[in-house]
Amino acid sequence: MKKYDFIIAGGGMAGLSLAYYLSLSSLRDRSILILDKETKHRNDRTWCFWEDQEGPFESILFRKWDTVEFFGTTFNGMLDMGAYQYKMLRGIDFYTFMKNHLAQFPSIEFRQVTVNRVKDTPQGGFVIADDEPYIADYVFDSTHLLKLNRPENHNLWQHFKGWTITAEKPCFDVDKPCMMDFRVDQQGDCRFLYVLPFDDRTALVEYTIFNDRLLSDEQYENALLGYIDRFIDTGSYTVQETEFGIIPMSDEPTNERPGKHVIRIGTAGGYTKPSTGYTFQRTQRYLREIVQNLAANGKPKRHKPWLRRVFKRFLDSVLLNVLQHRRHPADDVFTRLYQRNPPAQIFRFLDEDTTFAEDLKIMTTVPLGAFTIAAFDVIRKRIFRV
Ligand SMILES: Cc1cc2nc3c(=O)[nH]c(=O)nc-3n(C[C@H](O)[C@H](O)[C@H](O)COP(=O)(O)OP(=O)(O)OC[C@H]3O[C@@H](n4cnc5c(N)ncnc54)[C@H](O)[C@@H]3O)c2cc1C
Incomplete structure (x- = not known):
């Protein structure tokens, strides 16, 4: 059996980012195997994040804004973000960029398989996928499912449904994305909408809740319908795309290093900020650090004061x-x-x-x-x- 330098189990946001940073480092010629059950040809999510400088994905950002709007209880208005910009990256653009970039490296292989098991052994990190065994010096695993059910911890979900809509009339100001709009019935939870305009007729409108109970499709959709009818003068509109997501908001400790040769990354590694659900930028930051340490001393460690x-x-x-x-x-x-x-x-x-x-x-x-x-x-x- 071929022994790889690195196996990346799960070629989603974290897995592909890790491969990308490895390809930019002195480790670019190491053998890397990326395993994912999907082809990643769908626009399955959109990442938003703030950044106060040009980042690695500047060329593929879908939109970026210098200011964002906020509607709260005692304050509405534009937020002065200083040097920060609010950025939006579409999943499909990220996956395509990564695939094109990584295709330049003959030492990086992809396989479309389902990972059944990841295990630490004295010989290395061991993976079984579609009944085939694979081994590497290090396995980076983003497929592990977190349980997040310990009663002594707080285990909420950030869950959301969004529509990309195209309106009949111009009704969006492309320079005015709304990051949080709390003018919706809170029902005792934390519920808000955000609106990210792409042009004067098209925007992503997303209904987001922080609590421990998911809603039915109809409930998310009624909230979206009600908000659009009340606050956006669309004339009429059509829904172009739908996005649904659930992100853990949990303070349960996660085991980022279940074995000497296995490192969990991304959501599986507990990279999500518990109180906000934001994961994208933390993943980039943590993975850059892991790659720096790997390149410097062969150890995939993160410094955690x-x-x-x-x-x-x-x-x-x-x-x-x-x-x-x-x-x-x-x-x-x-x-x-x-x-x-x-x-x-x-x-x-x-x-x-x-x-x-x-x-x-x-x-x-x-x-x-x-x-x-x-x-x-x-x-x-x-x-x-x-
Ligand atoms: C709809 C949505 C929108 C989001 N928006 C934001 C945002 O705006 N900002 C932000 O900071 N965060 C956001 N997040 C949270 C987080 O950034 C994303 O979930 C991010 O994709 C997490 O990266 P990951 O690599 O851990 O997981 P993923 O990107 O989901 O990657 C995991 C990969 O593993 C593969 N996989 C899983 N199990 C197996 C298996 N058994 N075998 C083989 N392959 C497997 C999957 O196919 C997937 O490609 C969002 C999440 C969702 C779901």
Whole structure:
């Protein structure tokens, strides 16, 4: 059996990004096998993220904006994002770009197979896919399914349904994407719409909820219909594309390194920011670091400063606790965050780039009573594991 240097189980966002960073590094000639059950020829998702500089996918961005609109409880308006831009990347453009780029490297192979098992062995990382065995020095696994069911943790979902619509009349301002619009019935949850205009008649309109119960298709669609009828003067419209997604919002610890030769990456590696569901930029950042370390000393490690990580994780848990136990209306929590802090600072905070002092300052702008109760509840859960 051929032994690969690296097997990448799951060639989605994280798997392809990893292969891409490897191909740009001194490890570009190493043998790499990418296994995925899909061909990735569909536009199955759209990634949005903020960035304060040109990123690696600048040339394939579908849109980018210098400012975003916000509709909250006590504040509506455009957010001054400073140096940040809000960027949108379509799944299909990402997959095509990656495939074309990786095709230039003869040492990178693709196989369309279903991964049945990933296992650490003394000889290396071992994979069984469609009954065939494969082995490598390291297996990077993004196919592992997280359980996220421990009662002592907070396990919410970010779930959403979106329509790309084309309107009869010009009704969108292409320079004014709306990042969060809370002018919808909250039903005790955190519910908002976002609207990303592509031109004056076409936009992605997405209904998003943070809670622990999925809705029926009809419920998502009624919310979309109601919002479009109420807030967008379309004349009439047609739905061009539909997107549905579920992203874990959980503070359950994930096992990123289940064995010496197996590393979980992407959602499977716990790369999702628990309190927001944003995963794309964190994955890029973490994978670049893994590749740098692999190239420098052969070890696929990430530097994780313990105290900083524990504190950031604690803040995530406190916000999840507020949401899960409905300790304060979520629309008001997000309004306060964006109204009382420079939005660019909130982006840095969510990217975990702020200092301890900056974090504390931001925390003074949230409803203190609710967050204090939540903080004690998180500590209680941690101590008593209930
Ligand atoms: C619709 C949607 C929209 C999203 N939007 C955003 C966003 O705007 N911003 C953001 O930051 N995050 C967003 N996310 C969250 C996150 O960025 C994406 O889920 C991202 O694709 C996660 O990357 P991944 O590599 O971990 O998983 P995936 O991209 O899902 O890749 C996993 C790959 O593994 C393959 N696979 C799975 N099981 C097997 C198996 N047994 N055998 C073989 N192959 C297998 C799949 O086919 C897939 O290609 C979104 C998620 C969804 C679902």
